Amino acid sequence: MENRSFYNEILTEHNVRPEFKHDLPDADIVLEGVNPSCGDDIFLKLKTDGDTITDGAFVGDGCAISQASADIMLGMIVGKKKEEALQMGKIFMKMIKGDASEEEIDSLEEASALRDIAHMPARVKCAVLGWRTLKEALLGEDADDDDDEDGDSEPDYESLWRPVRNGLQSIQIRRVFHTHIDKNTRCFL
């Protein structure tokens, strides 16, 4: 049933022609997510109205999987309630851990193209970067409940997610954390 080349096509399409990779000047939440093991570094930008995510975008750099995953995620969550977006994120994490049912994976639509990442431990952090950043952006400090943790993240991993609410702060964060990124470990896919 799974068609690997079809999945690859989805990922390639989102990577080459991302729909949501652009600035969003009037975003009310901006959060940087960094995956030092690969060098992925994105800024997730959300516009919200009460409980609803009315618009979203991302900018930054990273491997094909991190970029495609963030772009697919935004296509799923824009226009949705925050709670629905968090629920999708939970199912996505479950899929990445290899614990989701077929029905749950189907509910993820295009994001299900990343299901094989469950068998590629080195790429898991690339695939979940957008979703983890989203969770922290919506929940702030309450995002530490660790219900989706695989338990083997490096100790300073959590500290890489910091809310950025103005340009000045973002510059400081970039300066601090970029020193941890080893360019030699950047992924090539």
Ligand code: ZN
């Ligand atoms: Zn990556």
